[in-house]
Amino acid sequence: MLNHVSNHNANLEYTPECLKMVSVRSIRKGEEVFNTYGQMANWQLLHMYGFAEPYQSNSNDTADIPMSNVYKAAVQVTRSEAEQRLLVEKWSLLCEMEMVGDKGVFIFGKSGSLTDTEMYTTLKILCMSVEEFEDFRENEGWEEADDDEEKMLQALSNEGLPSLPPLWRHLVHAAARFTLASYGEDMLRDKVLLEDKDGYAKLSSRQRRALQVRYGQKTILHQLLELTKP
Numbered sequence: 747m748l749n750h751v752s753n754h755n756a757n758l759e760y761t762p763e764c765l766k767m768v769s770v771r772s773i774r775k776g777e778e779v780f781n782t783y784g785q786m787a788n789w790q791l792l793h794m795y796g797f798a799e800p801y802q803s804n805s806n807d808t809a810d811i812p813m814s815n816v817y818k819a820a821v822q823v824t825r826s827e828a829e830q831r832l833l834v835e836k837w838s839l840l841c842e843m844e845m846v847g848d849k850g851v852f853i854f855g856k857s858g859s860l861t862d863t864e865m866y867t868t869l870k871i872l873c874m875s876v877e878e879f880e881d882f883r884e885n886e887g888w889e890e891a892d893d894d895e896e897k898m899l900q901a902l903s904n905e906g907l908p909s910l911p912p913l914w915r916h917l918v919h920a921a922a923r924f925t926l927a928s929y930g931e932d933m934l935r936d937k938v939l940l941e942d943k944d945g946y947a948k949l950s951s952r953q954r955r956a957l958q959v960r961y962g963q964k965t966i967l968h969q970l971l972e973l974t975k976p
Contacts, residue, residue, distance in 0.1 A: 756780065787855075788959045798955045801940075801962030808860060809966035810851035811925045813868075817846075819920035820872050823913070836871050836879060843867070852921075854966055859902035866898040869914045907973040919974035926967045929960060933968065936961045 756779050759766045773779060787808040788798040801807065817837055824830045840846045845864045852868075853860040874882060900906045907918070926933070936957060939945055946954065 788962050792955055792959055798958045801958050801965060804962065805856065807962045807966065808853050808855045809925070809963040809970075810853055811921050811967075813846045813850040813852060814848065815921040815924040816852065816868060816872070816917055818924060819917045822920065823916065832876060832879065833872070836874070839883065840868055840871055845871075854970055856966060856969075858899075858904045858907065862898040862902045863895070865902055865918075869910075869917060872917065873911065873913045904969075904973060907970070910974070912976075915974045916976070919971060919976075922967050922970040922974070926964060926971070929964060931960065933961070933964045936964065 756767050756769045756773070759768050767779065769779075785806040786794075787806055788801065788804050789808075791804075792798045798804075799807075817833075820833055820837075821830070824833055837846065845867050850864075851861075852865045859865045871879070871882065901910060907915070910918070939949075939957060940961060946957075949957065
């Protein structure tokens, strides 16, 4: 059988004449050949193919933060009705710009944000003063051209997150905390279960896969909490 792992040793290449399996590194005699289905998180593998990699070995694993949790975090820092009205205006503009949506998510991987344009723009607009927001609207957002992709990618990487402006960092931290709290299972309990060989063996295959998926996601969210703590 030709199975998938994120740390694969071969690629399947399509040509008009045939399919070729091409090694991407040295493969020892008797070693299993692993293909890749692409950069897929554990939840995607489980949903599409019915399996999940052990959480620590899937370098492409991700965790979603509902955009609504960022809005919830922003609501909590408003101090007056005027600030609440301004927040509604900011969020409406972000919706018009298609940066956020009611059921949308911001995606984080093991190295930082994977939706850096949406996340960066959302944080920037939500944290604008009244004057900055009015100028932004008058210019119809053209100043966003100053925020190049490399700048946004670096700012929302694991290396850049601790250096975000305090309010930006607070919103990310609170949104990650809300998301982590939405899981029904305790993270420490999951960790203990993963390390308990006897207990883990008693789980059904479905329970084991669900455990691998959710613990991997929780690990990413917990890392995000650490990177954005005050």
